[in-house]
Amino acid sequence: MAVECVPEGPDLKEMGEEELWDLINDNRHRISLSVRPCVLIPYLRQARVLTEVDEDEIISCHNLTNRCMRTSYMLDLLRTQGRNGAVALLEGLMIHYPNLYTQVTGRKPSTEPSRFSGLIKYSELTEYLVRAVTGMQKELQEARCEANRMTTRCASLESEIGQIMEQDEKSRSLQAENDRLQRHLISLQREITKLKDEKCELYIRFTAAIEEKSAVSSRLHDLNLQVYQLQTDLQSTQTQNEIQKRRSLRCVCSAETPQLQEEVRSLRCQLAKAEKLDPARQDILAQDLAEAIDSQVELAEQLQCYREENEQLLREKQGLLGQKECLSLQVQQLTLNCEIHQQKNNVIQNQMRELQTERDQAYLYRDEAQAMIARVLAEKDTLRCQLVELQERVFSLQSKRGARDQRQSSDSSVSSCEEFPGRRRLRRMDALNPLTLSLSNAEFEDPAATSVRSRNAEPPSPESLRRREEALYADSGPETAETDCLLDDFVFLPSVRSEDKLASRVCSSGGSRSYSSLSRTSAPPFLMRSRPKAIRVSGRVLGISFQGAALLSQLAVVGGNKTGVFVHKVTEGSAAHTVGITPGAQIVEVKCEQNQKALRMVLEDSTLEEAMWALGQVTGICHLSLRPRQDDYDALLQQLQSNETASGDSFYVRVNVSLSAGLGGTLAVSCSDILHVTNTRPAGTEDVWHASQVHPCQLLDLQSGTVPNYYRAQRLLIRAIEEINFQTKKCQKTGREVARNKQKAVRIVSTGRLGRNPLWVSVEDDKTSSTETDASSAPKSCVTLMPYTLVTPHYPPVCRPILLLPTVLGRILDKKLAGWQGFQLCEPEVLSPTEHAARLQRSEILEEGEQGGNCYTLQGVEKVMKKGIHCVLPLGLDCVRRLHRFDIFPIIIFIGQSTRSARKLRQKLQRHGQTEEQLLTCSSSEEPLLDKLPCLYHSVAPDTWCDQTSLLTSLRSIIWEEQKKIVWVEPDLW
Structure with a gap:
């Protein structure tokens, strides 16, 4: 018989509609972060406060981009149902989120959730729970x-x-x-x-x-x-x-x-x-x-x-x-x-x-x-x-033997099957660890789909070899790779620390207890070695589990994202030394338990700083995936000893905040500068990187020094934004205007997902419960403000297209610029509906023309580029990303505007049916969009030219200079 909960807060049955919704709105942020709509919607539909249309709108609406937005929209829909919506929401929290229910209402969950609302009868709720069970x-x-x-x-x-x-x-x-x-x-x-x-x-x-x-x-x-x-x-x-x-x-x-x-x-x-x-x-x-x-x-x-x-x-x-x-x-x-x-x-x-x-x-x-x-x-x-x-x-x-055994079963087994319809008849199995059955059930999938990797006798291409290696060592993850190397060498232990006695008992008995003895509500199980130094090789990756408390004191690492992270030194007598870890092995992956959750951290492409941070998170039993690469490790040590390189890190970033020079060789950088980071963990320091400025036309390192690391630079970026906001408000109070041609101090760059980037390590939770499968649809948490952005160099072999902004002024200057030698205006093409649909599907249409049926295509740009001349694009900013997909990188020139500069172009604007106000409006609306582009652009100050002739002359010199430079492109963050 269920024990009645002693109420600790106000009685919900006596509260009115406004009081209930005030209580919910006070905890709206907590509910939005913790509740999944897909869990509560079945109960809410059972209570008849939501319809099928509401469910489709909550789950499938494209405007609701994350789980928090969907939960908030669900609360808004329930608010229209009045008191019934509030009561149904609280009852759903009582069933599926009892801890959250207690935090919101101050009352402990009751065994009869419908006793105070009357929305669902007790018999119907029982039927609902029986179906779920x-x-x-x-x-x-x-x-x-x-x-x-x-x-x-x-x-x-x-x-x-x-x-x-x-x-x-x-x-x-x-x-x-x-x-x-x-x-x-x-x-x-x-x-x-x-x-x-x-x-x-x-x-x-x-x-x-x-x-x-x-x-x-x-x-x-x-x-x-x-x-x-x-x-x-x-x-x-x-x-x-x-x-x-x-x-x-x-x-x-x-x-x-x-x-x-x-x-x-x-x-x-x-x-x-x-x-x-x-x-x-x-x-x-x-x-x-x-x-x-x-x-x-x-x-x-x-x-x-x-x-x-x-x-x-x-x-x-x-x-x-x-x-x-x-x-x-x-x-x-x-x-x-x-x-x-x-x-x-x-x-x-x-x-x-x-x-x-x-x-x-x-x-x-x-x-x-x-x-x-x-x-x-x-x-x-x-x-x-x-x-x-x-x-x-x-x-x-096996199927024939199973049928024969089934025919020869005795009456007692039949009776036992009738008594327990959910169990099978016991029969002798092969000599396997019984807990490995749960291992296969919990973490591993059927590897039959990947058993045959190649069906051709032709030699593979480099791309095929890369995909095959990723499929063997990366994509298999905890399914196939660990099945081969851990079935005989590991047993399951519960990850809850309060069950240490149970873990030691399982280890001593060799795994004689069944998986049913483990708690279903505990965190995902963890692996522990059943005998010392039991290592099985799966391809070229070794899986080792041991006690990893104070892991950085047991072993030291070297390397970085360019060479890989290698084990450098192993402390004698430590757990890592006992299980046989030796220098020269690359650390591919780390699995550990933190806050009763199984974490999986991929270190194959991480920097030295992030690798040491990830290894420092290990506090208990951990699993390391190692790849033997002794030759590469020896080559890295030789380079370190000869001072050819400072570490194994090497990547290029674009700076999004201006940093001043300081003591100790700190490098002064400006917003949008390109840096070559060569060491993310210099000797004796933890919050700086060693980097060098890059030559604009050649891939050469210039002045070098130290810069703040990613997390410290992020704090400096936030502080710079706060200072700019304060200065702006102060100038507005005093009636002064900030100079428009002042050098930009920050560049706001945000990301909507956590991508593979050497600026941070990939941390994932191992989800094993079937009730949490819907969490995969929710986006991962990520750092939105990015002080550094990863970039890659590109070398355009031909003359790059020209894009002049703002578009109102660009339409005027395009024809003048195209009249010079070495420049040609991109002309629109007339396409049939079938061809237009085909090219639109292949993303070859850059922009629709002003006249019906005309459009600017990728083929038109390539046709001009093949002549060895610059193609002048009479288009907008949307064409930049489409051109980047085909490795075409235009020269983007933004001509800054002020009231005085717009007055100089009054006659030209009037000839084209434009006004000065339209030019200034277009300039102010397009200038913030330039920071969203994945490449650099050149800005022309409004006080550097006096008329159209001098402007065109300066544009020509700018184009020659930009043509010689390296094109740095950021990855698509959205």
Whole structure:
């Protein structure tokens, strides 16, 4: 008989409608956080305060994005039902959330929830509870049947594990031989590279010798030309000398001859006679003499002209001869250069032939390796097929044996079955731990869906290998990976600390007690090793469970998100040392119990800081998933010792809050700066990171220092927001305006879900109860304000598109900018309805055009980009994310506006039917949306240009600068 609860608060039956709802509204926040609508709705519909339409609206409405919003909306609907809604809500809390009911009403839950409301009769409530209990019993029975089937299958597969292990050993030997051949091939490639370097050095020396020889030959040719010129001048001088000698000899001989003397006498006589002639005769002779002298002067002038022409022709002849000599020298030089180029081409062709030979040989090695991999995969597929056939045979034999045992059952068993219809007849099973049945039921699923991984004999691609590795070591999680390695080595213990005696009793007895002895209301069970150092290998992941109290004092870790987190040191005599943990193993996953909840923390991609935080949360029994990676661990230690790296962390973040420089090498950063974080746990510090500023055009680290870590920077971000809010209010009180062109101090970035990010570790609760399956639909808790955002670099190979904002001003400047060389405006396309629907489904439509049927498509942008020019986009901000999906990263330029700058564009705005107020409104509405973009943008201050011409000139220089920069893109946080 149920014991009556002593009321500790006011009697709900005597309270009125307003008092009940005041009581509920006072605890509305607590109810919204704790209550799941899907749990209370069946009872509320039974009480007829909610309808089926209300249920669909609460659960399926897209505006209600989380559980708290759905619960609040359910309370609003119940408020319309008046007192009946309040009473029904409290009765539902009494049934499903008794602790919350006590906190809200101050009364202990009663065994008869309908005694004060009259909404549901006691018989109807009993029927409702009976149906619920019956459904839960059916689910429990089905779960037990599934556990029995899983145990039977595991027993049948144990005989096949040995053969698979042998095949694994053979594959390992083949892998070792392949590694040896690869190392030998690498050594040969190194020798070939060394020989190539020596050959290149000899070729360089040979080329230098050829060039030196060419220079000496050219100098020798110049000297020969000088000698030839001197010889020619000597011969001409000698010839002139001979001519002068002959003339002088002729003159001497002619002067001494008597004939000449007689002529001279006769001429003198005539001259004397002429002097005795009359004056008339003398005048005639004088006139004739004058005419003869004039004719001789003319002839002398003509002769002088002819001589000058002759000398000019001789000079031209000498110039042509000199040009001829120069051309002949150039011909010889070109011939020599041609021979040198031919020799170089021959050498390069020989090298190309050698490279082709080496490439063909490498292709041959690759084909052989792929053929070997395909052969191994084919063998594995054959073995898997044989395994499936054997499984089917075993299942058929087991079904036949079960039917035969059922036919041979005695009458006593029949009577016992009639007395207890929910139990099966006891029969002998294989030698397995009975608690492993509950293990299979509670945490593991059927691995048949993943038993055959490959069905092709073709060599896998890198993407296929990555997916296969994730499926083997990550996606399997607590289902398949731990089933193989923990069935024989672990037993279940309740996670409630008050049952330590029961845990020790289970460990000492080897798991002889059944799972039914454990409390159903306790936290999810935990694993404990039934014998020391019982490690089973599942693929390349080791599962180890031990007492992990003060885990950081038992072992030390190194590494980070780039290399992985490795065990570095293990304290001798500790529990970690006892179970066989050694340095060099990568910590993939940590499972522990906290506040009576089983937590699962993935450390495969976490930073060193987050890994140490996660390991510090372990206070009791824990389970570590380790992956042996001794070679990678040795390489990391060598890099740490040689100071090549400070840790295993390496990722890039975008800063969302301005931080000033401080003492101890603190780095001063501004909002939207890019940092390369290389160490999240520097020596001796816990709340700082070591980071470096990144070159805007190259992936190079510049000035380095320390910055606050994620959680400390988050507090600084909140403080900066509070200071900005205070300053804004103060300026509003004093009537002053904050300058619009002041540098931005913070950038508000929030996330709607907890993604895989090296800035925090992934912590999940292991939900095992069937009543909590609906919790998967609720979003996980996450940090909304993000001081740092993870970014990845991208290198656009072609000219990036241009997007000018605000859109009102962009429509004016787009055509002006497209008129320049190297720019082209994106034109809309006219698509048929079928093609429009197809492209819209593929997200290839960027924006709808102003005219009906026109739209801007991805193909139109790519068509302009293929020409090697910038595509000017007359679009809005919505096209940015669509372009990012296809790895197209536009240059976004926002032109800040003020009243004064808008006045400069008054005439341009009026031509396009716009006003200054519309421009300012558009600018103020689009500027806050820029911080939501996943990439950086460039902002132009309104006081840096005076007219449209200067603005376009500055835009062109900005585009050239932005084209050279690296594009940093954030992940999609929503």
